[in-house]
Amino acid sequence: MKSSEQILKVENLGFKYNEKEILKDICFTLEVGDFVGILGPNGCGKTTLLKNINRWLKPDTGNIYVNGESIYRVTIKDLAKRVATVPQDTYLDVAFTVEQIVLMGRNPHLKNFESEQKEDIAIVEDAMKSMDILHLRDKPVHQLSGGERQRVLIARALAQQPSLLLLDEPTSHLDINYQWELLGLLKDLCLKKSLTILVVLHDINLASMFCNKIILLKDHKIFKMGDLNEVLNEDNIKAVFDMDVRVVTPKGNPKPVVIFLNTSDENEAIFAKKPKPFHKLHVICGGGEGEELLSYLGQRGYEVSVGVLNKGDSDWETARRLGFDIVEEIPFSPISDENAAKNISYIEKADAVILANIPFGLGNLKNIMCLEGFIGRKDIYILEENDINERDYTNGAAVKIYNKIKDKAVVFKSMQELKEII
Template sequence: MPDEILKISNLSFAYNGTKVIDNINFSAERGSFISVLGPNGSGKSTLINLISNALKGYEGNISVFGRDIKKMNSRDIARLIAVVPQYSNPGFDFTVEELVLMGRFPYISRFGSETIQDFNFCAKIMKKTGVFSLAKKKFNELSGGEKQRVIIAQALAQDSPLLLLDEPTSHLDINFQIELMDLFYTLNRKEDKTIIGVFHDLNLAANYSSTAMLLKQGCIYSAGKVEKIITRDSIQEVFHSDVFVAKNPVTQKVYISPAFSIIKENDLPVPEGSGNIRVHVIGGGGAASPLLDMLTRMGYKVTCGVINNFDSDLDTASMLGITYVSEAPFSPISFYSQNKNMELIRASDAVILPPVAFGNGNFSNLVSVKEALELGKKVIIVNGSDITKRDYTGGKAAKIYEKLLDKGAIVVESIFRVPEKI
């Protein structure tokens, strides 16, 4: 069998004169798990309906295993492609087993009925999907998660190599979502099912699929490896929303979160002329992150230093596109880095010192702040916690800190007070 299971060429589809799918070219390899992502109205579900032959009247070509689906009859297509819909509500009170057996439809001739093989196959599927004990129950008596499992079993009863998912978990609670996605993942890995799924939840999609396709207004915006496709820029471009994209340290999968920040929460106004003011923030141990985000959003030109690689402040700075000075991981700050940091401080209008913990490694950052004060720069200290409690230098840091206060550094109690002092 060829490795290419699905090939779509020059596919276009219009609905009431509006182009819903606009010249899509795409192919799927056997064994892949592809998520189709995009906002409402981008054509995701239409694409699934076109591939599964539930919508006709398209331009272009869809072929499965090299066979044009236009030239195949509906039974043959149903043996190659099964669909798990978002939601299904049979009008009549069918039992679970009746519904699962319906998945065998493409294998039963018009004049025949289910054979013992069909029954056995469905029993196997029901065990795999965990609905075997519900076989005699009425579908309408089941919970949402159980119902969706039955629908999955129905699709699996078609015994097709290609499985299309149309937002199969979007109306379910998180526990069912994970359960079902785990099931799809297993089917993909262990049973060689090729899966193409439309997902609302980008994180869920990123977690389970290897490849992603981003649709925008009926066109493919980008397609490829998930971590290349889901980026802050692409989400901004396609969904028009501001998100942070990061890598989960445990799963190593990308995940996104809304770029909801404390500035929105506290309704801080953007000060006039902030674009001309340069602010340098001393980083370390994540203490600078909220401040970096807030100042960036308020329009200030923000720089940061010196931060070690793998420090979360460094992740923040790179995510926000801030210029920063970095040092090798877990190493003391070198003179070279210190000098680069001083260059940024010299170029800035104000230096801000968030409640960073000091050890011998980053002690020189504190020295740089003192130099800044001596250069006549405005220094603002955010006094989050008592300096003696975050001084790991045996009192050296606390001593300099005292000097900073003596020499006229401004102290504020919370980061929200920082802008008014700048």
């Protein structure tokens, strides 16, 4: 349970670069266990704000308090015991192992020339466990993937045992599955260890999924700060990012989901208000071919299930963000019999099924095999933007089943056609 103890207080903070105002009258507080995302357009001062909080920069006006004490009344070493930072770009010396890098986080707690003790080793091991890299402890850092290196940097920061962790775009340049995994690990730290986290993010929906509060920066000032549903609404996002969006809260998911609209589509609002011919829909997609379709169905307010998708697939990320039920398979693996059965159960419960314009290989062939048993029993819609022969990598097995389904299905040649009906 989150305490109400105040960890960070930023008071009337102002900062200038060469007389140009970068931060103006910034005021906010964070409490124990807060996971707060900073969002805003490029150049609005997000990174500069973090650099003022960790004392890498000195503000022109205002003050910053950590654990109730001004950061300017403590030594740099003492501040490093309270505040740890993972910057956007950090060089890791290739000569070091993972454990050696994480051990560097104990430096603020050691006297000059003092060696690490058993207690320090235990703290470092706990930090590596928290970031799921203990099994990599003896591996040279140059042999790690981008996602693994990022977790090493965070583990090093955790080894400082801070009460406040600052991160500057930790998910940039990471694949979708690594982004979710990393932020999930950080969220666990907030919940289980009462660590307070302030993170700069560029993805609004990632911030919504994992943060409990949001700071929106615009024109170098705080435009809005508060709980997710208070901050992430259509008016605020339009004002800060100058983008047209629709914000929805899917059934069973209290987190707001931001759907970015195509401003050139003048009929978008009309489609959104049309009566829905169905209540529950099941979608078979994958490989990014379902992103637009899933976003549209979420905007329309359908109850949607999706399957079978490999974890980390871009359609999987979209479906998860929208709060849809998903039949999940482990990454890069063919569909198991168990998950095929789950897929069939979702098809049974749906009012209709939509088959997206996906390619078929041996790994996902079972998706279309699941649908074969519902020919003539269930309303089936096919989004066919490309001929199936161009999308078949199963030596004709997929084409044979697909054409049987197509013979009894309604076929749309474009999303525009689908929107007219669905």
